Amino acid sequence: MKFFVIGDVTVDHLYHLDRLPAPGEEVVPGRATMKPGGAGGTISVTLARLGHTVTLAARVGNDPFAEYALASVRESGVSLAAIQVDPEHLTSTITVMQTPDGQRAMISDGAANRQLDPAKLKKKDIEGADAVIVSAYSLTEGPQRDYTLKAIETAQKAKKPVPVFIDLGTGAVNKVGTDLIENVIGADYLTLNQHELLALTDTTSISAALAQLGDAGARRVVVKVGRMGSIVWTPTETELVDPIKPEGRVVDSTGAGDTFTAAFAHAVLTGQPLPQAARIANAAGALAATRVGAQARPITPADLEAALAR
Numbered sequence: 001m002k003f004f005v006i007g008d009v010t011v012d013h014l015y016h017l018d019r020l021p022a023p024g025e026e027v028v029p030g031r032a033t034m035k036p037g038g039a040g041g042t043i044s045v046t047l048a049r050l051g052h053t054v055t056l057a058a059r060v061g062n063d064p065f066a067e068y069a070l071a072s073v074r075e076s077g078v079s080l081a082a083i084q085v086d087p088e089h090l091t092s093t094i095t096v097m098q099t100p101d102g103q104r105a106m107i108s109d110g111a112a113n114r115q116l117d118p119a120k121l122k123k124k125d126i127e128g129a130d131a132v133i134v135s136a137y138s139l140t141e142g143p144q145r146d147y148t149l150k151a152i153e154t155a156q157k158a159k160k161p162v163p164v165f166i167d168l169g170t171g172a173v174n175k176v177g178t179d180l181i182e183n184v185i186g187a188d189y190l191t192l193n194q195h196e197l198l199a200l201t202d203t204t205s206i207s208a209a210l211a212q213l214g215d216a217g218a219r220r221v222v223v224k225v226g227r228m229g230s231i232v233w234t235p236t237e238t239e240l241v242d243p244i245k246p247e248g249r250v251v252d253s254t255g256a257g258d259t260f261t262a263a264f265a266h267a268v269l270t271g272q273p274l275p276q277a278a279r280i281a282n283a284a285g286a287l288a289a290t291r292v293g294a295q296a297r298p299i300t301p302a303d304l305e306a307a308l309a310r
């Protein structure tokens with residue numbers, strides 16, 4: 001299958017801490033690592049490793065971090081034809097702090113990614129894809145937002161409409177303006193975690209939030225509920241899909257949600273019914289969390305089969 005992915009590529013600085021620092025405090029991490037990351041990068045790498053043809057649209061700086069941010073993207077065979085190089089803005093770097101009890105804080109610098117130039121979007125790349133996957137960070141601000149809106153419109157208006165998957169992402173929730181919520185809801189498939197769902201709808205219960213999305217016209221929603229697995233929602237059914245416990249210990253959740261989204265799209269496009277696609281995605285997200293770094297755990301179809309058989 002052919003996927004066109006729009007989303008950030010970054011250099012992730014990962015800090016594992018006993019607790020998040022208070023204002024004015026200096027804390028020493030138990031572990032500090034630098035890894036390639038970004039939602040777009042991780043979704044693309046996962047799809048390519050699952051055997052798909054992937055083009056990633058993102059923008060890096062003309063600096064030494066660019067090669068590092070794109071290392072796994074390049075190695076996994078993702079096409080770099082839609083990667084843009086920005087002469088002024090730097091490659092995005094992200095600081096991710098997390099604690100053993102699952103708290104997380106991030107400092108995200110959109111940098112070059114935000115400058116993705118819409119004039120360089122090739123309609124044929126969208127029309128020739130089997131699916132477009134968008135990280136909603138790309139809908140938040142800057143020229144990248146125009147690029148992404150243009151891509152979604154092209155997909156939806158194509159002679160043979162191309163399905164659009166949108167993954168919300170924590171940083172995007174508060175920035176997706178009301179005019180754009182329609183785009184998020186109008187996705188063929190919307191994936192998000194429970195915190196993002198509640199923040200997006202300004203409600204306090206998952207069922208109320210899903211009802212609100214339904215009233216607004218959502219079509220298919222998958223909610224990642226961490227250790228509980230995921231919830232598949234359509235206007236006619238709601239199903240809780242149990243989590244999969246993979247071999248290995250959970251050491252880092254960075255990128256697990258992006259891996260989930262990629263595996264979900266892979267499963268849907270290869271003909272799986274929604275609950276089974278969510279089960280496969282649960283397995284992929286859980287596997288991703290067994291290594292430090294968003295793209296550190298290569299996941300193959302055989303890995304997913306083995307995880308599902310456990």
Ligand SMILES: OC[C@H]1O[C@H](O)[C@H](O)[C@@H]1O
Nearest residue numbers: 010037038039094255294
């Ligand atoms: O979704 C996880 C990603 O979010 C941040 O953008 C980091 O780059 C990380 O790789």
